[in-house]
Amino acid sequence: MNTMNIRTTIKETNNIVQDLVIIGGGFRTTTFLSSDPNLLKDKVMIIEQETNIGPGAFKDYNILTSSSGTSMLKYLTFEGPFERLLMNHKVTAVSQNMKPVRAEKLASALIEIGLTIEAELGDNAIRRSTSVEKIQLGIGNNPVSIYTNQGDIVKAKHVLLATGRYERINDELLNWNKKLMLSNTVIRHSKKEMLQNKLLTIGERPIVIAGSSHSAMSVLSCLLEIMKRLKDRDTRYIIPPIYVLQRSKAYLMYDNEEEARKEQIMEREMIYDPLTDVCPDTGIVYRDSGLRHQSKELYCSLWSGEIKNVSIVNIKKLSDVANLLDQAGLVIQALGYFGNAPDIFLCDRLIRPSNSLQRIEANEEGAAIINKKVFDNLSVLRLEPTPLLQKDNMAYGSSLYHKLSSRIKRKINEAQELVGKL
Numbered sequence: 001m002n003t004m005n006i007r008t009t010i011k012e013t014n015n016i017v018q019d020l021v022i023i024g025g026g027f028r029t030t031t032f033l034s035s036d037p038n039l040l041k042d043k044v045m046i047i048e049q050e051t052n053i054g055p056g057a058f059k060d061y062n063i064l065t066s067s068s069g070t071s072m073l074k075y076l077t078f079e080g081p082f083e084r085l086l087m088n089h090k091v092t093a094v095s096q097n098m099k100p101v102r103a104e105k106l107a108s109a110l111i112e113i114g115l116t117i118e119a120e121l122g123d124n125a126i127r128r129s130t131s132v133e134k135i136q137l138g139i140g141n142n143p144v145s146i147y148t149n150q151g152d153i154v155k156a157k158h159v160l161l162a163t164g165r166y167e168r169i170n171d172e173l174l175n176w177n178k179k180l181m182l183s184n185t186v187i188r189h190s191k192k193e194m195l196q197n198k199l200l201t202i203g204e205r206p207i208v209i210a211g212s213s214h215s216a217m218s219v220l221s222c223l224l225e226i227m228k229r230l231k232d233r234d235t236r237y238i239i240p241p242i243y244v245l246q247r248s249k250a251y252l253m254y255d256n257e258e259e260a261r262k263e264q265i266m267e268r269e270m271i272y273d274p275l276t277d278v279c280p281d282t283g284i285v286y287r288d289s290g291l292r293h294q295s296k297e298l299y300c301s302l303w304s305g306e307i308k309n310v311s312i313v314n315i316k317k318l319s320d321v322a323n324l325l326d327q328a329g330l331v332i333q334a335l336g337y338f339g340n341a342p343d344i345f346l347c348d349r350l351i352r353p354s355n356s357l358q359r360i361e362a363n364e365e366g367a368a369i370i371n372k373k374v375f376d377n378l379s380v381l382r383l384e385p386t387p388l389l390q391k392d393n394m395a396y397g398s399s400l401y402h403k404l405s406s407r408i409k410r411k412i413n414e415a416q417e418l419v420g421k422l
Helices: 003-014 027-035 037-041 054-059 080-089 089-095 103-121 171-179 189-203 214-231 257-263 293-301 318-327 398-421
Strands: 019-022 044-047 131-138 144-148 153-161 180-181 209-210 242-248 308-315 332-334 341-345 349-352 367-370 375-381
Touching: 019 144, 019 398, 027 037, 027 103, 027 398, 037 080, 037 103, 044 103, 044 153, 054 103, 089 103, 089 144, 131 375, 153 398, 171 180, 171 308, 171 318, 171 332, 180 398, 189 214, 189 332, 209 214, 209 318, 214 242, 214 293, 242 318, 293 308, 375 398
Parallel strands: 019 044, 019 153, 131 341, 153 375, 180 332, 209 242, 209 332, 242 308
Antiparallel strands: 131 144, 144 153, 341 349, 367 375
C-alpha cells in the first residue's frame, strides 16, 4: 500500500468511531457475543488475523477438548439471530454433548456461530487477515486508536482484547532449545507429518515432556497415536522411552466431594481442602485447575505404570534432570501459556509492550488493569490463565460474560450520552 492510500484510509477511518472493537475473533469472541445478542445492536467491529470468525486455533488441533461440548458452548444463547442455530446440527452436536469433542468438531460449530455474527454485523464490520500492532488508549472522552498492519487506524469508544494465549520458551529450557518443541505445535494436524519425521530421526533417544498439565497429556496422546501408526507400518520401529516431568502433585477433577473422598490418592495428587477447593455452585472439586476427562484418565494410567515406555519423573526444577535433557532426542515444553496482546500506549507512552512478562490483569467485570491502574475503555476476555490467588477458592469467571457485557454496554451508553450533550 502506498503512502497516499495509507493516509486516505486513515482519514476515512478516523471519521467513524466504533462503539466496540474486539481484537481477536476466535473462541472467546464468538462465545461472548453469542451469550448476549443485544451486543450486536451496537456498532461493533471484529479484527481477526485469520480468515474465519469463530474457530481460532481449534480447527488445527488434533485433540479432544478438555471440557465437555456443553461446557465449551455453555454461554451460547439461542435467542435473536442465534435462535436459528437450534436447527444447526454442527452446533447442537457440540452444545448437547455431555462428553469432550474433537477440536475440529468444536471448530465447525464455532464457524457456524461466527457466520451468524458476521451476517448480523455486516461485512464492513469484519476485518479479516488483519492484525493489530498497537493500541493508543484515549484520555478522558477521547476514543481509543487501534493501529493495524494494513496501515490504518480504527477508532473505538471501547476495545475488548480477545487475542488468546501463546507459549514462550521457558528460561530453564534455553540450553536445549535446538531440540525443543512447544506443545502448541505438537498437537496440530498441520504439524503431524513434521512430528512423525522427527520421531523417525531421533531413533531410540528419549523424549522428554516438560509439564504434566492438560497440554502435556494432549501432547502425550498425540505422540502415542503417531508412534502406534509408525509401529503398525513397520514392526522394526522401536518406540523410544518418554519421560513426563512433574514438579508438583497432580490436581484431578472430581464431580463432588463424595467421589473425591473415595478416589483421591495421597501419593498421586493434591488432597483437596473443602474450604477452598470445592465449587460453591456445583460442588465439583478443583473446578479450574484439575485434570479431567481424557487427560485425567491418561494421567492416572501413566501414574499406575500402565503405559509402556512412558514414566513420570518427579522434580523440583528442570535443571534437576539436565543429564536426561542432554540425552533426549526431543524435548517438548508444556508449561502453560501467556496472554497475547499488542503494544499498549497511553499518551504516546508505552505502558505495556507486547513481549512483557507482566500478566494482563483484569477485574471481575473484565476491565483491564495495567500497572495497577484500571482502564474503563479497555477490557480483557480471559487472556491469561486463572490468577493463582483465585484458582480454586472461588467460582472464578462463572459470571464474567454477563458482567463484561453489562459493563461494556454501560460504557458505550455513557459515551453516547456525552456525545448527545455536546
